[in-house]
Amino acid sequence: MDTPQGGSDPVESNPSSSSVFIVSNFWKELDLEKEKSLLDGQGLRIAENLENSQKNRRKLARVQEVLFSPTYFKKASAEEKLRLFNSLLKGYQEEIDNLTKRAKFGENTFLNIYQKLYEAPDPYPGLASITEVVSEGMKKELQTRPTEKLVEGLRKKVKILQVKLSEKISLLETDDGKIRELTEKVNEQQKLIQKLEDDILKGYSSKEWKGTLFDDWDISESTGNELSEEIRQLKEKIRAQTADLEKTKTDNVKLYGKIPGL
Incomplete structure (x- = not known):
């Protein structure tokens, strides 16, 4: 045929x-x-x-x-x-x-x-041809498969880093707002404490003065000892807020350090 x-x-x-x-x-x-x-x-x-x-x-x-x-x-x-x-x-x-x-x-x-x-x-030509085919196949596999895996792996890592970066930026923004808020509160209360101490040293004791100055602190008719206790408690509150502020700043610095490129 x-x-x-x-x-x-x-x-x-x-x-x-x-x-x-x-x-x-x-x-x-x-x-x-x-x-x-x-x-x-x-x-x-x-x-x-x-x-x-x-x-x-x-x-x-x-x-x-x-x-x-x-x-x-x-x-x-x-x-x-x-x-x-x-x-x-x-x-x-x-x-x-x-x-x-x-x-x-x-x-x-x-x-x-x-x-x-x-x-x-002679087995050499046949074995040589098989070796060549296997070698070419391995070269192609090394040139394609590892590259695809590498690219896919890098894409996954980039996505993970993007999510983490977004989360860290959000935390930073939240912490920045918290820092500003705490700073304002501390400064405001320090000014009020300083004004209160200055007024006490000057001997102010009129009921009208107390009513206008201490409305925000709910301070009513009280003795000098009660007023001193009010001031002490307010100072302790300021110290606690200051410690919280410092901790937030420290955490914020660490968070900045973990963000690549910042």
């Missing part, structure tokens, strides 16, 4: 995708875990053959040492020498056979691995 004009297999049209597909398919069919298990068994067998070969060679070396020792060679009979010589010859022949089998087994193992690795596609 002809391929429609203008269309193509995405795998064939993209060499990187094709490389990834080939590498993935090869290693899937190879079954690396199975091959590793086979290689483990072959490696153990090679190690056992090597150990057995070393044992046989040491045994043959001891027999040869006995056979060709001057003492044994003079004392042993011809038949005994022949028997020992045949045993030594047979041992060497067996060892040669074992060495041949070992060499053949090792060669087959190597060729099997070599053939599979020789047929294996």
Whole structure:
């Protein structure tokens, strides 16, 4: 069936995708875990053959040492020498056979691995293309998502700061009004106290004077002691209002310090 004009297999049209597909398919069919298990068994067998070969060679070396020792060679009979010589010859022949089998087994193992690795596609192009795709994706993600989150976070912070700033400005305005009010009250009462003390020192005691001067304080006919008590209480009130005024000013200064840019 002809391929429609203008269309193509995405795998064939993209060499990187094709490389990834080939590498993935090869290693899937190879079954690396199975091959590793086979290689483990072959490696153990090679190690056992090597150990057995070393044992046989040491045994043959001891027999040869006995056979060709001057003492044994003079004392042993011809038949005994022949028997020992045949045993030594047979041992060497067996060892040669074992060495041949070992060499053949090792060669087959190597060729099997070599053939599979020789047929294996180079994984680097496919891995490089995957790495490039992942890297580009990460770059795009770092360029977009963090920026959006950062902007959104900054917007929320600005809104919170605007609300806090509005609240602090409102508090400042309220406190400024309170300060002015308290200041006026304190100044007014201090003036009245000073006037009252001055008048008392001058000896004013007429009923008409009291009625006009003390209407705001509800001071009626009273003795000198009662008037002094009235003054004392009024002074205490002024001190309390002054302390409240100073506290309000201190809080106001702290509030100003917390507003950015002020």
